[in-house]
Amino acid sequence: MMKKNHEEWVSKKLDEPENRPLRITRRRENLPKYLHPIFTGKGLFDLVAQASGYLFDYEELETEDEVGLVSDFLQNLQDWGKVSDDLESGERVRASFTLQQELERLRIAGFCVFGASETRYIEGGTSSERTPFSTAIVKVMRQDSPDIYKPENQSEAEQGAAPNS
Secondary structure, rough: HHHHHHHHHHHHHHOOOOOOOEEEOHHHHHHHOOOOEOOOHHHHHHHHHOOOOEEEEEEEOHHHHHHHHHHHHHHHHHHHHHHHOOOOOOHHHHHHHHHHHHHHHHHHEEEEEEEEEEEEEEEEEOOOOEEEEEEEEEEEEOOOOEEEEEEOOOOOOOOOOOOOO
């Protein structure tokens, strides 16, 4: 009886799909070369609305006011991204307008916002497939940051920031 139980257990275990650890992977060809300046609330909303993950960053902050401004902005951005699939058309317009106002407050305070999208992959679990997902990358920088790439022969819209600076 004990042998039969063991054989049934082994058979059942062999039939179960392997449960490998989950991990997120990146591909070199999907890495954005630069983060692009974001000037509109709609552009910012569209970036986070199509994303399943977020990578937010900012430069060192110097005052409590800056901490409040940047932390509120990034939290609101993440919140809008998370609920974007549930928003009706009019609510999407209002969300974009709200983000436009926040971009303006950041601009007045001496900051600018850069962003890009990157496709990453989830691997592992019981699936042998790699599942792609979009990650919104957003960075808040000081307008005078030396990390902002400003070639002399490009317009402001073509300038960018290195993603990992």
